[in-house]
Amino acid sequence: MNPYEAVRLVELDLRQLVRTVLGSSWLEIARAGGVVDVANLKEKAAVERGRRPAAVVSSDLLDYTDFTQLQNLILKKQWETFAPALGTKRHIETYLSKIAGFRNPTMHARPLLPFEEHLVLGISGEIRNRIAIYRNTKEQSSMYYPVVDLITDNFGNTHDGITNSIIKTGVRLEIGETVTFTCRATDPEDRELHWKLSNNAHGGLDPQIDEATGNEVTLSYTFARADVGERVPLLIHMRSNGEFHRQPGSQGTDVSAMFHYAVNPPRQGK
Template sequence: MGLLSRFEALRNSVAHSRDLLPFEEELLSGIAGEFRNRVTIYMSSQDPTGDYFARIDSVTDSLGNCIDSFPPDPMEHGVSLRTGAVLHPGDTITFRSAVPTPQGRDLTWWVLPTRDTDNPRYTGRDLDIVWRVSSADVAARRDVHLYMKSSGPYHRVNTGTDGFDYCATFIYTVLPGEDSAPATS
């Protein structure tokens, strides 16, 4: 309760319409991290597989779309979000993740679709992943899948050659740029 009182004192929006000072931002971030850790511990007690398999707390794109409720059901391995956003080739979307890691393992991330033949992998617990929209992405529905797996030997979804622990899917519409609009008569 002491942390909540301190949090409320710093962010009483009626009395404090000013911007936060840098140390206040860090304090609020620390308090939020403490609460996230406590929720993760609770969720792990609800998810018996949580001690073995990594779980995503949240993924947010640079447009403000957020997936922050992943099912504790061990048979579910991902969540989709229809963003309603319309993108164009040349746009860049950054995805930010927050993940509690069971037993301190490293995490590996990758994004599909990708046009790179080597499918780049990213390593880290909380990191930013960038997706650059290209003309190959033009579609009424473009699903962007962010896969995550831990460095442990076991994964929530075992696909034989390469398993994963969770997947977050953001759904966009990608339209051609104005310079490639069809001619009208």
């Protein structure tokens, strides 16, 4: 992992932590505390929709907060609420201050010195691991299983690891078109994570299965004539290489997410 990825993942994980700790009340808390300007966040979302007309962009205003706003919400307005997840305030203040200081250089491709790179990677790893452990306990899973941070298709449809794992995308595709998923997860014991994507309508006999291993992977599926229909369920499974899993069985699965698509019949003569 490079420093750019480390900083980006910390920011994403902090947003996931806010969702876990505060839920839908985060916006009112942040607004009342003067952390965010709701009108400004809505404007950012509108600008994003305008710039990406071919994508389903996020409607969650939390995704449009910046790193400083996340810092202020966690450290200045709601520390007692976040302390069980992050530990000692003095340490986290120092860590987030360091990350903030390195954020601009890494986001603009300015190189860091070797010791700075190691510092960023170490801080990122510790913060993300704390968050993963806390999310496991809050989401009523034991501390032995990995958690999904985000699964996103190339149209912008997402599973955030918290809400419903069945996503009805509303996307219509043609035979031969491909959908691509970016998948990211964290394991509290830093185990190897294996991902698999297939069409669940084929009853486990799907000849087109994409697989990958890692904390952040890309999976893809190309729709065929056999997939034509109004509800094509693409299923993503993730499991660690540990002995035990959330969903036991011969294969063993820790996380599942399903994305539904519609595949159009070919036009006459094709």
